[in-house]
Amino acid sequence: MTDDRWLAHALDLAVANVADGGGPFGAVIVRDGVLLSTGQNRVTRDNDPTAHAEVLAIRAACADLGDFSLAGCVLYTSCEPCPLCVAACLWARLDRVVYAADRDDAARGGFDDREFYELFARDRSTWPTVVHAGEHADSFAPFDAWLSKADRVDY
């Protein structure tokens, strides 16, 4: 199938999810032209602010493959991934991400995607959630443990 057909699949999932009481977002992950997983936004149904369609599609594909890397895969999503999801796509090492609607469309739909992108360009002191360093003396201890573990699984 072409990019356009996979996007249509993601859009269909998004529209269907609204009828099922979820948010208007859907995603699919494809490898070598084969559908690996789907995801639909479940934020309100699961009381999980991270249950975005892309995140759920990534979790399902990784669980099925038994791998934390999705290198070689493509994610198609009904809307431009928010900062959470675009970072999840980077962590998943996806080859490519293709979206239909963009952050401006999401803003018109009443969602904060564009607002969160704009936050990253502003000083953290202006953010609605306060994020700052606690400056703890042992802050590097987890990385010391990690770096000294010879049999660690790098990712």
Ligand SMILES: [Zn+2]
């Ligand atoms: Zn997202």
